[in-house]
Structure formats: structure tokens, C-alpha cells
Amino acid sequence: MPHSGAFDPALLKKLPKSYLEEDLGHRLIIFASVFLVLQTLLITLFYIGRYLNKTLNGLECWLFMPIGYIFSTAVCILGFFIVKRGGAGRHVEAVLLSDPGMISTRAKIDKAVEYIYILAITGSKLAILCLYLRIFRSRSYRLATYSVAALVGLNWLAGFLLSCTICQPCTFQWDKSIPGGHCGEIMQAYLYISVPNILTDILMLILPLPAIYRLHIDLTAKIGLFATFLMGSSGLIASILRLVTFVHAGNLFKDPTYRCIPTYTYTIAESGTHLIAASMPTLRPLKRHLFPQHSFTKFLDSVLIRISGKESASYSFSWLKQTGAQSSDKKSTGFEEHELRSASTTKLNDVSCLGNADQQSQAPSSKRSQEFV
Known part of the structure; x- marks a missing residue:
């Protein structure tokens, strides 16, 4: 050059x-x-x-x-x-x-x-x-x-x-x-x-x-x-x-x-x-307002099911609804229910409390939950 x-x-x-x-x-x-x-x-x-x-x-x-x-x-x-x-x-x-x-x-x-x-x-x-x-x-x-x-x-x-x-x-x-x-x-x-x-x-x-x-x-x-x-x-x-x-x-x-x-x-x-x-x-x-039936995590779950050959590639934690009062004994993660629902799959609607160990177990307000859902 x-x-x-x-x-x-x-x-x-x-x-x-x-x-x-x-x-x-x-x-x-x-x-x-x-x-x-x-x-x-x-x-x-x-x-x-x-x-x-x-x-x-x-x-x-x-x-x-x-x-x-x-x-x-x-x-x-x-x-x-x-x-x-x-x-x-x-x-x-x-x-x-x-x-x-x-x-x-x-x-x-x-x-x-x-x-x-x-x-x-x-x-x-x-x-x-x-x-x-x-x-x-x-x-x-x-x-x-x-x-x-x-x-x-x-x-x-x-x-x-x-x-x-x-x-x-x-x-x-x-x-x-x-x-x-x-x-x-x-x-x-x-x-x-x-x-x-x-x-x-x-x-x-x-x-x-x-x-x-x-x-x-x-x-x-x-x-x-x-x-x-x-x-x-x-x-x-x-x-x-x-x-x-x-x-x-x-x-x-x-x-x-x-x-x-x-x-x-x-x-x-x-x-x-x-x-x-x-x-x-x-x-x-x-996206949920415009395409309520489409979900990345649902698609991903179906792919994992095909790969694994199982009925479900995941497991549910709906039992947390019945044990919400005991959630304070769990290891703190720094997330609440609305945090998970906002960033992931609709299956997380079953999760009622994943808050801090030092906070009271309670359902988050609907106003804050809607922010990322």
C-alpha cells in the first residue's frame, strides 16, 4: 500500500x-x-x-x-x-x-x-x-x-x-x-x-x-x-x-x-x-399485549421435551403457594415473584413467594408485578 x-x-x-x-x-x-x-x-x-x-x-x-x-x-x-x-x-x-x-x-x-x-x-x-x-x-x-x-x-x-x-x-x-x-x-x-x-x-x-x-x-x-x-x-x-x-x-x-x-x-x-x-x-x-399466545420459554420447553424424550423438561413449584409461610427459611435469592414472572415463563405464575430471608413472606403488589409481566 x-x-x-x-x-x-x-x-x-x-x-x-x-x-x-x-x-x-x-x-x-x-x-x-x-x-x-x-x-x-x-x-x-x-x-x-x-x-x-x-x-x-x-x-x-x-x-x-x-x-x-x-x-x-x-x-x-x-x-x-x-x-x-x-x-x-x-x-x-x-x-x-x-x-x-x-x-x-x-x-x-x-x-x-x-x-x-x-x-x-x-x-x-x-x-x-x-x-x-x-x-x-x-x-x-x-x-x-x-x-x-x-x-x-x-x-x-x-x-x-x-x-x-x-x-x-x-x-x-x-x-x-x-x-x-x-x-x-x-x-x-x-x-x-x-x-x-x-x-x-x-x-x-x-x-x-x-x-x-x-x-x-x-x-x-x-x-x-x-x-x-x-x-x-x-x-x-x-x-x-x-x-x-x-x-x-x-x-x-x-x-x-x-x-x-x-x-x-x-x-x-x-x-x-x-x-x-x-x-x-x-x-x-x-409483546404479551400483541402476541399473547407466543412465548419463547414455551417454545424452549417444547424443544427440551423433544430432546429429552420426557413428558416435561421441567418441574413445577406450585406447592410454594401452600408453603409461603415457610419461605423465610429458604436461601435468599434477592428475587420476588414478580421478578421471575417478568423475566421468564408463565409457569412462574405458580410461584407466590421467593423473597429475602429477612423479609416477610407476602405476595407482591399487582402494580409492581405488572411492570415486567
């Missing part, structure tokens, strides 16, 4: 025409468009579902989800601008020949993305953690959730301060002609912020798993619960892929306008996937 450091116009014009005309920008535009539509659709369904179940309340509805959506949308829109105004997708030599000013424009857009991206994923993650707080009754689980939320907030603060201070003055990041200006290792800074970001994704993934594992419920119900909470960390893959692009920053610097496409694609995917993940669990009520 021709070296991007040769900026002599006479030399650049000697490059192969096919090389100068190569453009991957359309891929980013298509990808950003798809996520823009998905995000808008899912958050609309999120609010419709909450409205139908009269649970349109809480910080996740009026603060964190709007933050996640607004800034995830901004990341997608900047994806259009970085292609049209920043030359993303074309080789740097072709950009220098057509409009050298695009190089600084792309750097300005990159700077804007630094601030917007971290806000997008922070809002969506905090919305997911609010869901955890709604269903975790155990004090230890709630403290763990608050701790993860604090880490998410600190990661945002660190990212914000790092973006503000990585270059002095800030404008030196796109204007290298400023006398006395300097920048730190920008790619190293991206790496340092990405690692705790991935760590919080992992913590959000494993946080509910021990409680689910200890539940005395049927296999399909457990799988349904696992699947529900796995949605909350589905952005982990995009986070890791984005981190890999920073590890190979040397290749990125060789041709920044051309090689930035994967990095920006993963940035859109990460912010958008976190928002979609925050929307998905509360769509179950809407």
Missing part, C-alpha cells in the same frame, strides 16, 4: 486511480442508518410498553434512557458527517488531493465523538442498572448494583476529564499549527478508558447470575432469566472489538481516514446495542 506520509501533490497524483477512488464510506452510512432506525423503534416500543403497564416512571424513563437515545443518535449522525465532511472511508492521499481541510474536520468530529459516545453508553448502562434495582430485593445485591453504577459514573467522569486534557490547548488536536501546543498519547487514552468500560459490562453480565442459579425453578425458566439479563451486556462484544482497533493503532495512523471505518462502526454498534439492550427487557409486556 502506498505510504500516506508522502504529501507532495505531484507524487500523490501518481498513485493508481483505483486506489484513490476506493471508498468504504457507504458501509458506515448504511450501518449508522440501520442503528438509527433500530434505536428509534426500540425506544418507542419501550415507552409504549411502560405506558401500557402504567410503569412510566423512574430515573430510567425520564433521565437515563433519554440520555442514551439522544447521544446514541448523535453518534449515528456524526457517522454521516465524518463520511461526508471528514473524508472517512477514502484513503488519506485521496482526501489530501481533493480537500485537505477534511483532515482537520475529521479530527473535530472525532473530538465530538469522544464526549458524546461516553455519555451514550453511560446513560444506557445506568438504565439497565435501574432495572436491576427494581427487581433485586436483597440488600447485598442492591449494594453491588449501586457499586457497579458508581463505576459506570466514574468511568464517564474519567473519560470526560481525559478528553478535556489530552491536548493543550484542546484545539491543538485538530490544529497542529498552534505554537506550543501538545497532545498526549491519544490512542493510549482510548485504551485506558475502554478497559474499565469493558469491566463494567462484565460486572453487569455476572451480577444477576448467582441469584438466578440458586433459584429452585424449572430449566426453561432459568434459561429465560439468563437470556433476559444477557441482553443487558450485549454491548460487550462491540466494546471488545472497538478495543482491538485501538490496540492496533499503528495501522490506524497509517491511513486514518480509510482505516477509521471499523473503529467508528464499533462505536456506533456499542452505543446503540447498549440502548437496545436497555429497551428489550421491558418490551415483554408489549
